Amino acid sequence: MMIQLEKVSKSFDGGKSFALRDISLSVNEGEFIAVIGLSGAGKSTFLRTLNRSLPIEAGKIEVLGKKLERLRGNELAEFRRKIGFIFQQFHLIKSASVLQNILVGRIAYVSLWRSLTGFFPKADLELAKEIALSVGLAGKEEEKIKNLSGGQQQRVAIARALAQEPKLILADEPMASLDPRLAELVLEMLARCNREQGITAIINIHDLALAKKYAKRVLAFRKGTLIFDGTPNQLSEEKIKQIYQLDGEEAL
Amino acid sequence: MKKIAFLALFLIISFIAAQAVEFSFEKLLHGAPFMADFLHRMFPPNWSILPKVLRETLLTMELAWISTVLATILSLPVGFLAAKNVFELPLLRKITIFILNADRAIDSLILALFFVSAVGLGPFPGVLALAIHSVGMLGKLFADAIESIDPGPVEALASVGAGKLALIRWGIWPQVAPHFISYFLFRFELNVRTAVVLGLVGAGGVGFLLTQYMRLFQYQEVCTVLLVILVLVMLVDAVSSKLRRSVL
Numbered sequence: 001m002m003i004q005l006e007k008v009s010k011s012f013d014g015g016k017s018f019a020l021r022d023i024s025l026s027v028n029e030g031e032f033i034a035v036i037g038l039s040g041a042g043k044s045t046f047l048r049t050l051n052r053s054l055p056i057e058a059g060k061i062e063v064l065g066k067k068l069e070r071l072r073g074n075e076l077a078e079f080r081r082k083i084g085f086i087f088q089q090f091h092l093i094k095s096a097s098v099l100q101n102i103l104v105g106r107i108a109y110v111s112l113w114r115s116l117t118g119f120f121p122k123a124d125l126e127l128a129k130e131i132a133l134s135v136g137l138a139g140k141e142e143e144k145i146k147n148l149s150g151g152q153q154q155r156v157a158i159a160r161a162l163a164q165e166p167k168l169i170l171a172d173e174p175m176a177s178l179d180p181r182l183a184e185l186v187l188e189m190l191a192r193c194n195r196e197q198g199i200t201a202i203i204n205i206h207d208l209a210l211a212k213k214y215a216k217r218v219l220a221f222r223k224g225t226l227i228f229d230g231t232p233n234q235l236s237e238e239k240i241k242q243i244y245q246l247d248g249e250e251a252l
Numbered sequence: 253m254k255k256i257a258f259l260a261l262f263l264i265i266s267f268i269a270a271q272a273v274e275f276s277f278e279k280l281l282h283g284a285p286f287m288a289d290f291l292h293r294m295f296p297p298n299w300s301i302l303p304k305v306l307r308e309t310l311l312t313m314e315l316a317w318i319s320t321v322l323a324t325i326l327s328l329p330v331g332f333l334a335a336k337n338v339f340e341l342p343l344l345r346k347i348t349i350f351i352l353n354a355d356r357a358i359d360s361l362i363l364a365l366f367f368v369s370a371v372g373l374g375p376f377p378g379v380l381a382l383a384i385h386s387v388g389m390l391g392k393l394f395a396d397a398i399e400s401i402d403p404g405p406v407e408a409l410a411s412v413g414a415g416k417l418a419l420i421r422w423g424i425w426p427q428v429a430p431h432f433i434s435y436f437l438f439r440f441e442l443n444v445r446t447a448v449v450l451g452l453v454g455a456g457g458v459g460f461l462l463t464q465y466m467r468l469f470q471y472q473e474v475c476t477v478l479l480v481i482l483v484l485v486m487l488v489d490a491v492s493s494k495l496r497r498s499v500l
Contacts (some may be wrong), residue, residue, distance in 0.1 A: 051411060079414035091404035093424045104422060108413030115418040157408075164412055 001062075002168060003027035003050065008059035010045055010224075015057075018224040019045040023059070025219070025229060029167075032194045033202045034215030037243060040225050041221040043204040047170045049203070051077060051083045066169060081108035084161025084199075086171035086190075090153045092145045092160075099141040101156050102128040105163030124163075131159045135189060151182040158189055169193065171203040175210070183207075187214050208240065256290060271277060294475035301473055305461065311375060312457030313484070315450070316443035319379045320324050323386030324436050331394025337406075338398060338420065348391075355388030364450050378455025382446060386439050398432040433499045437492045444488045448481055459482075 003026060010020040021040050027033065037041045048054040049061060052068045063069045066079050084105070092101045106124045107115045114120060120128075132141055135155045145153060154174060161169055171190060175183030187203070191214055194201045207210040211218055212232040220228035220235075220243045228239055332338050333348045360381045367377030406423035414422070451459020458481060465473040 053407070053411065077413035077415060080411060083411070085408070085411035087404065087408065089404055091408035093405055093422055093426050096422075104409065104414075105412055107409070107418050107422075108415075110416070112417065115414065116421050160408075160412070 001026055001031045002031070002064065004060075004062040004090055006060040008049065008056050008061050010049060010054060010056050013057055020049065020056075021224040023226050025226065027200065027202070029200055030194070030198050031200055031202075031217060032191060032215055033217045033219060034211035035202060035204045035207070035219045035221065036208060036211050037221035038207070038246070042224040044172050045224075046219075046221065047085075047172050047202065047204060050168075050170055051085060053085075077108045082167045084166035084169040086154075086157050086161050086169065086174045088173040088176045090150075090157045090177075092153060092156055094146045095144065095164060097142050097144055098137055098148070098156050098159075099128055099131060101126075101145060102131060102159045102163050105160040108164075127165075128159075128163055131162045135159045135162070150178055151185065152180070154186055155189070158186070158193075162193065166199055169199055169201045171201065173204045173206060176206060180214050183210065194236055208244075287291075290449045290471065296472065297385060297475035297479060298470075298472040301476055302480075305458065305477055308456075308458040308461045309473065309480055309484055312447045312459065313444060313449065313457070315375045315378050315457055316382065316440060316447040317425070319382035319447075320436060320440045320443050322379070322383035323390050323439065326383070326387045326396050327390035328432075330391040331398060332420065334391055334395035335398035337401075337403070337418075338424070349395075352388050352391045352395075355373040356392070357383065357388075358385065360385035360446050361449065361453060364453050364455055368454050373456075375449045377454040378450040378457070381450065381455070383445050386443060390435055390439055394428070394432060397428045398434075401427040406442060430499045431470040437496050441489055441492045445485055448485075 004025050005025050008020055008023045009018055023046070035046060037043050045054060049068075050063055051057050052071055056069070063226050064079065064082055066075075068079075071079055093104070100118060103118070103124060104121050106120055106128070110124070112119060118198065129141065132138060135158055137152065137155055137159065140148070140152065145156065148156070157174075174190070175186045178186065187205075187210060190201055190203060193199045203215070205215075212235070215232060216232065218228065218232055218235060219226060220239070223242055227242065229233065314321055330348060330352065333341070333344055334352060336345060339345070363381035364378055365378045371377050371380070401424055405427070406419060409419045409423040447455075447457060448459045448462075451457040451461070452463050454460065458477060462474065462477045462481075465471075465477060
């Protein structure tokens with residue numbers, strides 16, 4: 001089992017309202033999952049509890065065989081280096097080169113002085129170059145991030161995640177700041193990593209059509225509650241309406 | 253109504269202050285001929301002492317440079333401690349901020365008087381005074397720069413499992429370094445001016461030369477020194493602001 005959540009809750013205001021409420025689910029190795037829901041439904045919070053960026057308040061959460069509540073220091077670093085996280089806004093080092101940014105994915109694998117000087121072992125350099133090639137950034141290795149387009153930047157972010165040699169990739173709306181053609185390219189790329197390397201992937205997607213097209217399993221959140229967990233085919237019209245209904249629309 | 257009250261308050265305070273400092277147009281008018289005489293005796297400047305003045309000017313600039321370098325080195329850890337988004341040590345942060353505020357409140361001239369009596373006359377007490385006073389401003393500016401970074405790269409670094417130092421090195425440093433260089437140059441500009449003044453209290457350099465000529469009533473030499481100071485300050489400001497524009 002890759003991920004196991006048992007009655008997980010998370011609140012940002014001491015229990016007055018819930019960002020996540022009583023979430024229970026499990027994920028097997030190799031799954032490709034889309035998470036859908038309105039913005040503010042808890043999708044981002046959900047992803048961030050999985051790599052312990054956010055601590056939970058109640059329940060049990062186990063990822064990659066680790067109980068997250070107790071992870072600290074070195075153990076936490078060793079846990080996180082196996083999980084690639086891809087952000088909507090890429091979150092790259094803008095003044096650094098493509099290769100340097102990909103190598104960031106190796107930071108938790110090298111000694112302190114290497115991590116501070118940026119002197120990575122030869123094997124890591126080879127790996128980074130190989131990954132740059134595989135995501136279509138050949139010839140761009142020395143280019144500074146600020147000179148790249150949005151689509152190219154997101155490829156660097158994916159490459160950084162792949163450089164971690166991850167068991168799990170979490171992606172928080174990775175296509176939201178890209179135009180539709182590039183958005184599909186990014187999803188295609190993640191689907192390929194899942195297919196060819198068996199990396200488990202959980203992706204927050206605002207766009208329902210894309211979620212249905214790529215994912216074999218869909219999770220839907222509404223106001224912090226998991227209201228759907230199944231295959232795209234099981235998503236009924238009624239369910240979709242419930243997922244995407246805006247507040248106050250019930251009355252109309 | 254409120255505006256009138258403020259205006260009245262402003263006028264009353266100004267009146268009391270003017271009384272206290274014995275402000276008088278009469279005295280100003282009375283002193284005018286002496287000032288004219290003073291200016292008259294300053295010209296023409298004595299250019300024969302120029303090599304000596306330039307030597308002392310170089311010392312003043314060296315004093316300003318080394319104190320700015322020292323201040324920057326001290327301000328780096330201080331800045332990171334004073335920023336609320338790096339270490340979660342609220343008590344240490346509050347203490348650091350308090351020390352920075354206190355430091356800014358004590359002028360470098362006062363610090364210089366203290367250090368002159370501690371380590372004797374010469375440029376060294378000047379360096380100590382300028383360096384320590386500069387930390388008050390640089391530490392605060394560094395902390396502000398650190399607090400206004402884009403938190404994204406930091407989150408990304410944390411997500412790959414980077415330790416605190418690597419997180420600072422790659423998540424924060426690339427974003428703040430250009431600002432730090434700019435603040436270093438700006439503080440150097442200020443320190444050049446202050447270093448001249450510090451010479452007056454015995455810290456050496458071109459300011460010290462100026463007091464010597466004043467005491468000996470050598471006004472033509474005073475004039476040379478003043479002109480050199482003017483050119484120096486303008487030159488440093490121009491070069492530094494050009495450099496600052498190019499790093500940001």
